[in-house]
Amino acid sequence: xxLNPFLGATAPHRKSVWAIAAGLSFALVTSSACAVxxxxxxxxxxxxxxxxxxxxxxxQYRGKTVVLEWTNHDCPFVKKHYxxxxxxxxxxxxxxxxxxxxxxxxxxxxxxxxxxxxxALKLNADRGAAPTGTVLDPDGKVGRLYEAVTTPHIFIVNPxxxxxxxxxxxxxxxxxxxxxxxxxxxxxxxLNDLAGGKKPAHASxxxxxxxVKYAN
Numbered sequence: 001x002x003l004n005p006f007l008g009a010t011a012p013h014r015k016s017v018w019a020i021a022a023g024l025s026f027a028l029v030t031s032s033a034c035a036v037x038x039x040x041x042x043x044x045x046x047x048x049x050x051x052x053x054x055x056x057x058x059x060q061y062r063g064k065t066v067v068l069e070w071t072n073h074d075c076p077f078v079k080k081h082y083x084x085x086x087x088x089x090x091x092x093x094x095x096x097x098x099x100x101x102x103x104x105x106x107x108x109x110x111x112x113x114x115x116x117x118x119x120a121l122k123l124n125a126d127r128g129a130a131p132t133g134t135v136l137d138p139d140g141k142v143g144r145l146y147e148a149v150t151t152p153h154i155f156i157v158n159p160x161x162x163x164x165x166x167x168x169x170x171x172x173x174x175x176x177x178x179x180x181x182x183x184x185x186x187x188x189x190x191l192n193d194l195a196g197g198k199k200p201a202h203a204s205x206x207x208x209x210x211x212v213k214y215a216n
Contacts, residue, residue: 037146037155039203043163044145051117051134056102063159065194066100067187069131070143072113072151073123075210076175081152082127084177087169090187091130099191103134106143108215113151114138140214150209154187158194165190167205 036044043066047057058066069087072078081087091101105120107113115123120134137143146155146166156165170183190200 037163037166039163039166041163042161043155043157046135046142046145048142049117049136051105051120051136053117056133056135058157058161061100062161064098064100065159065191066102066157067094067191068146068155068157069101069103070148070151070153070212071103071105072107072210072213073115074112075151077209078151080175080177080180081169082129084180085128086180087152088128088130090185093188094191095130095132097191097195100133101131103129103131104137104142104148105134106137106140106148107213108138108140111213111215112210113213138215140212143212143214148212150207151212152209153207153212156187156190156194156200164194165200165203166207167202168207168209171205173206173208 043058045058047055047059050056073082078087094101103120103124105113105115107115117134117136120136123129124131124134135142148155150168152169154165154167154169155163158164165186167186169187170180170185172179172183184202186202186205189202193200
């Protein structure tokens with residue numbers, strides 16, 4: 001079932017949607033008008049620790065398309081896309097085409113999804129994940145810079161350093177693996193549009209998933 005609780009939903013329907021939200025830390029959040037990460041504007045730059053050691057900066061990938069994927073391995077929505085192979089497949093396809101794919105982990109110490117670098121790398125190996133790199137953001141600075149609100153939450157930066165996509169991974173806000181085949185994969189569609197020299201047809205979509213576990 002495609003969920004958009006803000007458009008045309010009846011009052012009972014809205015109530016049921018938010019009941020689900022309370023149980024699963026589920027969030028559907030629109031970007032604010034004063035968002036730092038604005039479409040068709042330079043993407044916020046950052047430099048942060050890499051899970052593999054050293055640092056990762058957005059600027060080092062200028063000239064390449066960059067996908068930023070906010071993630072939390074314990075979130076049921078993230079599990080859906082990893083255990084099904086959906087996100088690993090997207091990563092491998094993108095990286096194989098010369099696209100940079102960066103996971104970002106903004107879970108604070110003591111919060112769900114917080115891991116050290118070695119654990120993040122092991123999780124990726126166990127799940128068959130293939131990002132270009134993994135950014136550790138325990139203080140939430142990178143996440144707040146982009147106003148990332150869910151895991152997953154996806155942002156795409158073009159080779160000129162401009163933000164050209166932000167939103168959900170696909171169109172069906174569910175934690176069920178069976179729904180992947182029913183959904184429009186917004187990330188794949190956006191990358192295909194960019195490869196064809198076009199702006200993404202769906203440049204801003206509704207993110208869904210667990211709330212990012214920022215420090216209080």
